[in-house]
Amino acid sequence: MKCIKCEENAVISLSRHNAGFCKDHFTEYFHRQVEAAIKEYSMLKTSDRVMVCVSGGKDSLVLWHILNLMGYKTAGMYVSLGIGEYSQKSKAKVLAFAEKNKLESIIIDLDEEKCPIPLLAAKTKRNACSVCGQVKRHYFNKVALDGGFTVAATGHNLDDEAARMLGNVLRWDTKHLAKMSPILPEEGETIKRKVKPLIRLTEKEVAAYAFLNGIDYIPDECPKSRGASSLKFKEVLNELEAAAPGTKHFFYGEFFRAAADRFPYITNESDKDEIKKCIKCGAESYLDVCSFCRLTEKLNG
Amino acid sequence: MVKVEFPDGTIRESGKNRIKDILRDVGQNENAVLVVVDGCLVTPDLCVKNGTEIKLISVVSGG
Ligand code: SF4
Ligand SMILES: [Zn+2]
Ligand SMILES: [Zn+2]
Numbered sequence: 105m106k107c108i109k110c111e112e113n114a115v116i117s118l119s120r121h122n123a124g125f126c127k128d129h130f131t132e133y134f135h136r137q138v139e140a141a142i143k144e145y146s147m148l149k150t151s152d153r154v155m156v157c158v159s160g161g162k163d164s165l166v167l168w169h170i171l172n173l174m175g176y177k178t179a180g181m182y183v184s185l186g187i188g189e190y191s192q193k194s195k196a197k198v199l200a201f202a203e204k205n206k207l208e209s210i211i212i213d214l215d216e217e218k219c220p221i222p223l224l225a226a227k228t229k230r231n232a233c234s235v236c237g238q239v240k241r242h243y244f245n246k247v248a249l250d251g252g253f254t255v256a257a258t259g260h261n262l263d264d265e266a267a268r269m270l271g272n273v274l275r276w277d278t279k280h281l282a283k284m285s286p287i288l289p290e291e292g293e294t295i296k297r298k299v300k301p302l303i304r305l306t307e308k309e310v311a312a313y314a315f316l317n318g319i320d321y322i323p324d325e326c327p328k329s330r331g332a333s334s335l336k337f338k339e340v341l342n343e344l345e346a347a348a349p350g351t352k353h354f355f356y357g358e359f360f361r362a363a364a365d366r367f368p369y370i371t372n373e374s375d376k377d378e379i380k381k382c383i384k385c386g387a388e389s390y391l392d393v394c395s396f397c398r399l400t401e402k403l404n405g
Numbered sequence: 406m407v408k409v410e411f412p413d414g415t416i417r418e419s420g421k422n423r424i425k426d427i428l429r430d431v432g433q434n435e436n437a438v439l440v441v442v443d444g445c446l447v448t449p450d451l452c453v454k455n456g457t458e459i460k461l462i463s464v465v466s467g468g
Contacts (some may be wrong), residue, residue: 105448105450105451114448115445115446115447115448116446116448117448117449117450122447129430150417157462162464162466163466175456177414190414263465264466307436307464307465307466308436308437308438308439308464310464311439311462312439312446312464313443315439315446315462316446323412323463325466329466331406334463337438339434339437339465342434342436343434345436346434346436
């Protein structure tokens, strides 16, 4: 297959566009897709200070790389979860990327904070991923506030979001269907605007971009993700995509035209009482002690 | 035969020559992997000679 633009050998074929691209023209296509997403949803302004939430995986490092190339003021924010070798390796990837590109990184190490995810999950008898989500949210909000960031960007790609949407549809989870947009507004002073600039790109396109541009990421998965239902949804969507190219884009994109208005976004602020400051950590909370501090209190119990 | 190296390091062989057919033969969806031959990414329509070694890189992340 030849590149549709220059007749060089193609390195990737995009069935939904019925086109192949060489390395240079694929890179150009990729950048245009990110620019288009940012523009379509008014995700970022040049004056923004962008906190890129990085995990050491391909998506977040590609996002950081590209936002930096586009001239946005970025810093990478990484939470080391205390999950053995996986955490050590992924942290090393983040630090190496930051150093190579002379970028600012902010590292929170849960081993140092004395609340690694496996310990928290064991003490609270909760699923590691649900504890992890809560802890990461707390530190993302805290670092964004303390660091003067105006927006938080994550590396979610089309496959991630189409799989999440499929899961939400299968459960008719209206609360989460209301939060499918690749841009979520800020709430209070703690929760910053959240954006997903890779939303138009598939997981395969992101991996190809990382490979072709020498972005060194951790290919291993978090060991806690084994058996995650999102992997099954991705597999099913890839089957459908192979049979009918463009299915993933259509499924995700059409939701906003055809159905999103039935699931209006409700901020946490609008349905609860007055917001206060947590007496232990200062984070915004509806109770005197925030949910993160209540969680970590269990470690001392 | 074409040698196929999976993301986890396991090796399998395929008697097909077109990448698309090789992937189908070893049960891989072409949207879920990148295919590397001699250090370069290749497209599914490419035909490779017997004895070629191809490497698969997983693109799917969980969580
Ligand atoms: S798989 Fe679960 S524990 Fe691992 S990073 Fe994701 S949410 Fe956290
Ligand atoms: Zn080209
Ligand atoms: Zn608190």
